Amino acid sequence: MRNLRDRPVGQKITFVIMLISGVVLLLAFAALFCFQAYTLRQHSAHELAVVGEITAHNCAAAVMFKDEGAAAQILTGLKTMPQIVSARLEVADQQRLAYFGGLRDEMEIKAARLKSGFRIAGNRILLAQPVMLDGKREGTLYLVADLHAMSSQLLKLYGGIFALVLAASLLLAFLLSSQFLRFVTNPILSLAGIARTIAHHHDYSVRATKVCGDEVGGLTDAFNQMLTQIQSQDSALQTAQHELQEQVVALQREIGERERAEAAQARLTAILEATPDxxxxxxxxxxxxxxxxxxxxxxxxxxxxxxxxxxxxxxxxxxxxxxxxxxxxxxxxxxxxxxxxxxxxxxxxxxxxxxxxxxxxxxxxxxxxxxxxxxxxMTAYREAEEALRLSQQKLLETSRLAGMAEVATGVLHNVGNVLNSVNVSAGLVVERLRRSKAPKLAKAAALLTSHNGDLGEYLTNDVNGQKLPGYLSNLGEFFILENTELLNEVDQLSRNIEHIKEVVAMQQSYAKVSGVFENLQAHRLVEDAIAMNIGAFERHGVEVERQFSAVPPIRVDRHKVLQILINLIRNAKYALDDVERIDKKIVISISAPNGRYIQIVVSDNGVGIAPENLT
CATH class of the missing domain: 3.30.450.20 (PAS domain)
Known part of the structure; x- marks a missing residue:
């Protein structure tokens, strides 16, 4: 009910109209149903009386002769009427001659002991019809009719009709109320809309339009008069409020400017007093x-x-x-x-x-x-500037020494590798000399010397002497082969020693004082950096591919550039240490994008740099 009170007026009126229409239709259909039920009961009783009278007349002969078969056959014919649920035929001494139905129905007939006429109880009708023969009562026919099924069918029929009529009536009532309700609600809604507009915008100059001369029209006139009074009072109040606000704003502005000026002066003074200047x-x-x-x-x-x-x-x-x-x-x-x-x-x-x-x-x-x-x-600044200059000088010297150490480390690696080769070559030469057959040649010479007088006889007829020329021939071939192998080893040893001299000379050339700028070929610097790492490349199976373009000489600090190139090439080699592949490759390219500088690029097919570490 509270929700209904909060609904708009149009919905309330529509709801009341439809509720009243529904209740009226319900009462009308209830009265019609009761009348129809009463009529059905009276009609059924009259019909039952006619059937009973006809059946009693037909049973007169069977009662007179007490023919149970004929009586039962006559009563069986009553089963064709669905409302008759039980029938009993008695003779004058209340002895049952024929019967059909349930035990409950028979007990009801016996309990009633109705001589003649009707007894209606709810949906059940009990008829007692005397069986007369020649004006004398020979027996009694009892019939029990149950109208429950007919009443249910009638209720369903009237319920369906009521539902259809109710829906149609409510729909018609809704449509008609929607069309004609605006004559009642529109003036009220218009007045409510004007009130909302005034409440939201505080505009008291708005007036409601009078559309009818009934109570709503009188309410509209009173509402407009009230708005006129409020408007005049509001105008006077707004004028006074505006003047007061202007005075307050002016005063607040003056106070604010004064406070800001004082605060700014206080902040400025605090800053000036706190500054070290x-x-x-x-x-x-x-x-x-x-x-x-x-x-x-x-x-x-x-x-x-x-x-x-x-x-x-x-x-x-x-x-x-x-x-x-x-x-x-x-x-x-x-x-x-x-x-x-x-x-x-x-x-x-x-x-x-x-x-x-x-x-x-x-x-x-x-x-x-x-x-x-x-x-x-500026005293501290000058001191810091001087300290920075000295630190930069020390840093440059430290960097130069670190670079020299880096170059020296590379030299030691390369010299160590070459010394290993020298050691191997020297060992092979010593081993060859130890296994030389020179002592056997001396023995053969001593044998020839011992047969100096009969040398021809010895070489011709002696068994050992006959083998000696062939032995000397094989020994000569062995010495030739051995001499070739020793020459190769000595040549390899000489080349390794020469390589050591070159590496040491390179290190000496880069160990000069840093800071000297020279005109150098870029590919020579790159080749020197590769030479410093060649031993590591050979140990780890790294192939170095050179892509050198013709570029002009560059004026640089030899030591610094070499240090940078060695670090780049060594980082590329380290990137290849963590990959399991046989085609490890470092590509070094030299190009001149323009005439102002050259570009040296060191790339590899190693693990690369993680994306989060790229800048």
């Missing part, structure tokens, strides 16, 4: 009237001392006063400000190198009202 203000004559805390400390002036007796020019040494007066002040007066470096006299008349900014504050007419200056002590 000297901040000073002076009149056009050079008499200071403000000096911050840092100025008092650096210049050695007590904070409680009156500074108006000091001229700003005397803060500078004599040699700097004229320069500052002619250049600094004059530039500030012409341009509004001046910035430069100068010197002031600090505590104990010690000269302090400072960076100074002078600002000339002028009136709208262009006349200087006062000067302000900011001086920063």
């Amino acid at each position: 000297i901040v000073m203000s002076a009149n056009p004559s050079g008499i200071p009237f403000y000096l911050n805390r840092a100025g008092h400390e650096i210049l050695g002036v007590a904070e409680d001392r009156d500074i108006s007796g000091t001229k700003t020019l005397y803060l500078h040494p004599e040699w700097a006063r004229e320069i500052f007066a002619k250049e600094g002040l004059q530039e500030a007066i012409r341009q509004g400000s001046w910035a430069g470096e100068t010197t002031i006299l600090g505590r104990n008349r010690k000269e302090i190198h400072v960076s100074q900014v002078v600002i000339a504050h002028k009136s709208p007419e262009g006349k200087v009202e006062y000067f302000s200056t900011v001086l920063r002590d």
Whole structure:
């Protein structure tokens, strides 16, 4: 019910109309159903009486002769009527002659002991019809009819009709109410819309339109009169409120500007007092009237001392006063400000190198009202600058020494590899000499010497002498082969020693003082860097592919460029250590994109760089 009260007026009226229509239709159909049920019961009783009278007449002969078969056959014919559920035929002494139906029906007949006529109980009708023969009562026929099925069918029929009629009626009522309800609701809704507009926009000049002369029309007139009074009062109130707001805003603006000015002045003063720089203000004559805390400390002036007796020019040494007066002040007066470096006299008349900014504050007419200056002590900056210069020199020297160590490490690797080859070659030569057959040649010579007198006889007839020429021939071939192999080993040994000399010479050439710029060929620098790592490439099976284009000489520091190339090539080799592939390759290319510089690119097919580490 609460939800219904909150519904719009149109919905409320429509709901009431449809509710009343539904209740009226329900009552009408209930009355019609009751009347129809009563009529059905009376009609069924009359029909049952006719059937009973006919059946009793037909049973007169069977009762007279007490023919149970004929009586049962007659009663069986009553089964064709669905409303008759039981029948009993008695003779005069209440003895049952024929019967059909249930035990309950028979007990009901016996309990009723109805002589003749009807007894209606709910949907059941009991008929007692006397069986007369020649004007004499010979027996009684009892019939029981049940109207429940017929009543249910009638209820379903009327229920369906009621549902259809109710739906059609409600639909018609809804359509008609929707069409004609606006004559009642539109004035009310219009008045409610005007009230909402006024509530939302606070516009009391809006008026409701009177559309009818009934109670709603009277309410509209009263509503408009109320709006007129409210509008006049609201106008006066808004005028007074506007004037008050203007006064409050003006006062707040003035208070805010004053507070902001005071706060800005307090912040500025705090900043000036906290800064380590000297901040000073002076009149056009050079008499200071403000000096911050840092100025008092650096210049050695007590904070409680009156500074108006000091001229700003005397803060500078004599040699700097004229320069500052002619250049600094004059530039500030012409341009509004001046910035430069100068010197002031600090505590104990010690000269302090400072960076100074002078600002000339002028009136709208262009006349200087006062000067302000900011001086920063540059002593620590100069000391830091000198320390930085020395550190850079040390860093360059350290970098040069580190590069020399890097080159020396490469030289040691290469020399070590070559020395291993030299050691192997020397070992092979020694082993060859140990296995030489030179002693056997001496034995053969001694044997020939011992048969010097009969040498021909010995070589011809002696068994050992006959073998000696062939042996000497084989021994000569062996010595020739051995001599060739020894020459090859000695040649390889000589080349390795020469390679050692070249590596050492290269290291000596790069061990010169760093910082000297020379005109060098780029491919020579790259070849030297490759030579420093050639041993590592051979051990790890890395192929180096050169893609050198013709480029002009470059003017560089030989040592620094070589150090960079060695690091790049070594990083490429390290990237190939973590991959399991047989085609490890480093590609080094030299090109000149333009005439101003050359480009050296070192690429490999190794693991690469993770995306998150790329910059």
